[in-house]
Amino acid sequence: MVIFMKRVMLIVSYDGTNYHGWQVQPSAVTIEGVLNEKISELTGESIQVIGASRTDAGVHALGNVAVFDTESRIPGEKFSYALNQRLPEDIVIQRSTEVDGEFHPRHCDCIKTYEYTIINRTFPLPEYRNTAYFYYGPLQIEPMRKAAKAFLGEHDFAGFCSAGAQVQTTVRTIYSLEVMQDLAESKIKIRVTGNGFLYNMVRIIAGTLLEVGKGAISPEDMDGIIASCDRQKAGPTAPAKGLKLLGIEYQEKIV
Amino acid sequence: MVIFMKRVMLIVSYDGTNYHGWQVQPSAVTIEGVLNEKISELTGESIQVIGASRTDAGVHALGNVAVFDTESRIPGEKFSYALNQRLPEDIVIQRSTEVDGEFHPRHCDCIKTYEYTIINRTFPLPEYRNTAYFYYGPLQIEPMRKAAKAFLGEHDFAGFCSAGAQVQTTVRTIYSLEVMQDLAESKIKIRVTGNGFLYNMVRIIAGTLLEVGKGAISPEDMDGIIASCDRQKAGPTAPAKGLKLLGIEYQEKIV
Numbered sequence: 001m002v003i004f005m006k007r008v009m010l011i012v013s014y015d016g017t018n019y020h021g022w023q024v025q026p027s028a029v030t031i032e033g034v035l036n037e038k039i040s041e042l043t044g045e046s047i048q049v050i051g052a053s054r055t056d057a058g059v060h061a062l063g064n065v066a067v068f069d070t071e072s073r074i075p076g077e078k079f080s081y082a083l084n085q086r087l088p089e090d091i092v093i094q095r096s097t098e099v100d101g102e103f104h105p106r107h108c109d110c111i112k113t114y115e116y117t118i119i120n121r122t123f124p125l126p127e128y129r130n131t132a133y134f135y136y137g138p139l140q141i142e143p144m145r146k147a148a149k150a151f152l153g154e155h156d157f158a159g160f161c162s163a164g165a166q167v168q169t170t171v172r173t174i175y176s177l178e179v180m181q182d183l184a185e186s187k188i189k190i191r192v193t194g195n196g197f198l199y200n201m202v203r204i205i206a207g208t209l210l211e212v213g214k215g216a217i218s219p220e221d222m223d224g225i226i227a228s229c230d231r232q233k234a235g236p237t238a239p240a241k242g243l244k245l246l247g248i249e250y251q252e253k254i255v
Numbered sequence: 256m257v258i259f260m261k262r263v264m265l266i267v268s269y270d271g272t273n274y275h276g277w278q279v280q281p282s283a284v285t286i287e288g289v290l291n292e293k294i295s296e297l298t299g300e301s302i303q304v305i306g307a308s309r310t311d312a313g314v315h316a317l318g319n320v321a322v323f324d325t326e327s328r329i330p331g332e333k334f335s336y337a338l339n340q341r342l343p344e345d346i347v348i349q350r351s352t353e354v355d356g357e358f359h360p361r362h363c364d365c366i367k368t369y370e371y372t373i374i375n376r377t378f379p380l381p382e383y384r385n386t387a388y389f390y391y392g393p394l395q396i397e398p399m400r401k402a403a404k405a406f407l408g409e410h411d412f413a414g415f416c417s418a419g420a421q422v423q424t425t426v427r428t429i430y431s432l433e434v435m436q437d438l439a440e441s442k443i444k445i446r447v448t449g450n451g452f453l454y455n456m457v458r459i460i461a462g463t464l465l466e467v468g469k470g471a472i473s474p475e476d477m478d479g480i481i482a483s484c485d486r487q488k489a490g491p492t493a494p495a496k497g498l499k500l501l502g503i504e505y506q507e508k509i510v
Binding site for chain 2: 015
């Protein structure tokens, strides 16, 4: 008997508020755990997805990527419809497609884009209580934009990494880092694109730019802070709930 | 003994998801109920606020207005800070101020602005599951914009009113009605400003413009549909969760 096995890729969006992050944990509800459960239910197989980005508790995603192998006869592009009927409202598959069996979402070169949202006004906005960091004090945008430029290009970001992660190198390349202001919604968004990010790196960049906005760090000192590779010189890790993984682009052809 | 009584106005924002609407109900949690409880706790008095707009269950607000009378020595503008420390995260006072003792938020002439949000893409966005209506089919924006023009000015909106409300007249004036599209977020916003709205009027306008966007109602028929005063000719009442009261402007000086 010939068994036809295929690899299916999912583009997964979620509101991370009610989850203990992406990665499966023995006694906590996680995004990966819910996906494993629902895909297993649907296919009748024991499925374990492989995720591209193992986001922390409270972090959100518009387009995280996951793959799984299945013998199911459901066509790749139909999994999105079938799974969305089973998934809770805060996890939605935006797209599903069959990919090359060799494709691994963490071992392939990719470009990731994250967004960090800050609500900056006298009092918080209830609508954004779980999806943005609230800061009431004045923030100067132009110094934040100036400081953002120092991150561009290839750097050793050892100073922008929380302890505990095991990585071969702390060198990463940032392709763009924008600070956008929406005055009507009193919203500031920090959007960063790079070829990979260290543990908590985007949240530490956001926390550092916030210090620049408050005037506690000068944009002129940014080059030196990055070059120092000293975690103590960068700003604090901004709260998880303001962070969203917008999407991941793979550089090789995967379909 | 002289008792100094003052009237305090609150600008109240809330995510209505977890509430059975504004108005106090015997055995359900409401925005008004929570405000009465927290202001009473703070002042030691038995406070009953008067709200400007008694929004339905699931409807949100950026700037609803409420007033209450108090003998408290807390200055009017300090109530926002004191109350926000006691209120749940999904109800936030944006501003508080002392107003004239004669000011009544429902009996004074005012201009209200509402926004109705639609997420229009193949699959929903988890972040907006409670604050927008999701529609997956194609929507034509230009016909919606053309139809919107028919609502401008003074009309008898009897056909855009749900049964059950007791009003002296169903004539209202709409000053502006915009249909805005944000392609990056696959979001359509309908923003309407008028001198008052009948029961469910904004949700019926949104439901009608959705029918226009789908091609089920022609923009050329809009004048006739409004003039008919026939609820059956207008579109369905769009779901509550897409609606947000942006703000209320009072025409007389109230401070």
